[in-house]
Amino acid sequence: MVKQTIQIYARVKPLARRQQAGIYSVSEDEKSVSSLEIIVPRDLADGFVNNKRESYKFKFQKIFDQEVKQDAVFESIAKPVAECALAGYNGTIFAYGQTGSGKTFTITGGAERYSDRGIIPRTLSYIFQQLEKDSSKVYTTHVSYLEIYNECGYDLLDPRHEASRLEDLPKVTIMEDPDQNIHLKNLSLQQATNEEEALNLLFLGDTNRMIAETPMNQASTRSHCIFTIHISSKEPGSATIRRSKLHLVDLAGSERVAKTGVGGQLLTEAKYINLSLHYLEQVIIALAEKHRSHIPYRNSMMTSVLRDSLGGNCMTTMIATLSLDKRNIDESISTCRFAQRVALIKNEAVLNEEIDPRLMIIQLKKVIQELKDELAMVTGEQRTEELTQEELLQLDEIVKTFLEDPDPESMLDVGADMRKIKHCFNYVKVYSDTNTSEKKEELKKLRDLLHQRDNEISILYVTGFIWV
Template identity: 75%
Template sequence: MVKQTIQIFARVKPTKKQTAEYFVDCEEQGGSLEFVVPRDLADGVINNKRENYKFRFQKVFDQTANQEEIFEAIAKPVADNVLAGYNGTIFAYGQTGSGKTFTITGGAENYNDRGIIPRTLSYLYQHFSKDSSMIYTTHISYLEIYNETGYDLLNPQHEASRLEDLPKVTIMEDPDQNIHLKNLSLQQSANEEEALDLLFLGDTNRMIAETPMNQASTRSHCIFTIHLCSKELGSAMVRCSKLHLVDLAGSERVGKTGVGGQILTEAKYINLSLHYLEQVIIALSEKNRSHIPYRNSMMTSVLRDSLGGNCMTTMIAAVSVERKNTGESISTCRFAQRVALIKNDALLNEELDPALLIVRLKKEIQCLKEELALVTGEQRSDKLTQEEIQQLEEQIDVYLEDPDSEVTLNLGPDMRKIQFCFSLLKNILLTFTTMHFSLSVLELSVSQQEAFEVFLRDHEDRLSIENNRAVLQQRSVFTLCSTSFILYLFVLFCLGVAGNLMPSESDSVEERILNQIEEEKKHYKIKSGCLKGLKTEIEHLQLLHEKLKVKLQKDFENWWTQEGARLKVLFLYNMHNMVCHFYGRFILTDRDRISTKKSRKKKKHIK
């Protein structure tokens, strides 16, 4: 458990208008923001108003601070804690137009204007890609609270034209006072691109209304939540944490903004919810306060863990230093000072993997059922199911293959399973004995291949088989050569060999070609006749070889059967002698032991 107060930071919005007199003091151990309010002469001679208002923060970011500095100092430490398994919350508080949305979400004009949400997503997914020892899964939710009604901004219906088209989110509380948000969807994001698409979808569905004070002021509270689960490879423990990134609606004085109608109603709801938030903060800062009014508003109910619970929380006080906004800025800083008094007890959200936990509980339930059946004598059906038989056969296989001598066969109190396993083991033993006998017989003799070679060496048809094999090889080689020669003649004829011969002076070219063709025809007829004769001879030799082969196989099988029977009788004879010899020694040993005991008793009696 980590006990930590809520960290508070201040950020001054840049402005080109006339500013109030303020001072930013940055120190190593923190920073301070001081406002100077001059006395008003209209109040008369007696003026008890303070002139200086000084507030302490963890750090104060002046007008020149950029988005990268904000992320590194505020969001990155919280993201690291979330990666370690702790819940985290970052929320921005301040009046309308003080730069809360720019700080949390960012601007849309430049890439460097990205806010805390997109930068945190990028930081987390970069960490996932570098850390190969962990398995990470992320889900994202985006909740909007408008006029005390919750809406799911990540509804799959992209074409929602009105806020009322989005699903309404309601709060439910279990007996342990844990908050559950009904109808709030959790969208899984496998990479940074998918997460940013969800952020864009939520921002598109977000309710925007214009006020004279801020033409892009958000009129609702928005909570962007990253749910992160991490697990080491091969580990049964899983860590599940969440990070709330909250953009609160701006507080404002209705008379100052000059709004009416629907906008006035919105402002009342916003101010009321912020008032309830302030009540919760005040109650938490009081030591002896027993009741904390979380249920007064939906926002304080959702942020219950973030305020005085299991969470590491950070607040960003967004202030505007324009002279006309000095009062609201001082009020924001006062609120931050009260928030800094709240202590949270952050716990490491680590638990056993639910899948493994289910497996363990199922085994435990099965063991309890078997123990109960053994005690109560519960009657079971007479026959085992096919599934139970298959499981028992697998258990027997694992039991016999395990080299550990201390391994046990856990069958429970079911006598049907015990009897079945005894029967199965008996069959395995009989089969093993038969196989052992057969293997022993084979070991006493030579292998079947070696036996066949011995048998063939003395067989009467061995010479005939060898002669036929030699003649077949000779004829096959001759056939291959003859075929190649005929193919050569055919190619030679096609290429016009006769045309390539140099004609003599006395013979014409046509006569030489005709003579050459006649010669090639004679050679072709001779070779073709030889091939036909070889074909007939080879077929006859193959037939004789197959007949001898079949006869030789039958003769060997008969011989092998007789030889096996002889070896079997020899093996049984040797086994009989060995058993008789063993039991003879065993009986002799028992007799010696008995005689030894008698002699000892006799000696003791004599003494």
């Protein structure tokens, strides 16, 4: 079991040409904890008496400033979580921030340059590279891609066709078992045997994503998207199987509805987004409070799906994406405050091991058969069914190996089945008879050879070729 708080990171988006930079600074202390200080100068129009706060300080595990590249983000954030997933622990990485702050670029990446690949494609590449190196286990990898739009779930990897509208995709619903485990009905699991297949599935899912234009961002995602990598591993011959899942989450933008400047359908979407993020914040606050008996996971689909990731069996990492231009300072401060609350949550990640039910059934059948054989020996009950040809050949090989073994302490163990024991006795008898016949034949040959040599010696003596 691994106990740790949710790891929080911050990433500052580079400013566009027309954006005016806000005042901020990044520093690092002796314990390698990064600090972000945001300065908000007082407005002189408010008068001489102005108690408005000027400085805001926040601490993160690491802060990625504007010039940091995608590969550095992956190495620091995603690679450790991917390694834990390969070892059998659940993992989650989610990006949180306002629209246009770089969440989708960080999680999925840009399409223009290969170096702009985000966390998802880089994680897929890393996982399959590690699987190719490890020949000690048999791995199976599946992926799923869920979009939550207006509190409705949709399967982005529907195998039947590429959808022209979101409504064409299968609708995903949440089901809960008696143990409070969440199951997603109609969410397909697509097997990926190599990196190329996995990336093709990612491309299909991204093609089906719902994109719209808003004044804040010309390509703003209007939904939450959860890309999940499912990994199972098993050593050959072992009945123990490890299963882990790695959630890579791109949350929708978090900003005030009035600031988005939208209406109609887009206004409805913004309200649903803010409502689900509000429920996420409620869950975060509840988890941070001690002695809180009820955590409101069921209030939204997203918090239900991410139940394990928030205060459960998971190693979770959050990336706070920030757009530190003057116009978005307030939203950036709000994002940092949310991240500080997330950092208070403690998760307990356990190794996900279970017994393969198919192998367990085979083992139990074998044990039952052995017990039946022992019971038949005690009661004297005779089994009427004959041994198969394969069983007879296997017994012959076992007895032959035993008889030819020079070790005097070797044992012959064929179980408590009287049919097998009788067959072994018969084999030994035939083997002994065969060996006896062969030895008699060899002795006769030696005697005949000795008699022939005696005759040859007598002839030589009579003819005088041998002098006494």
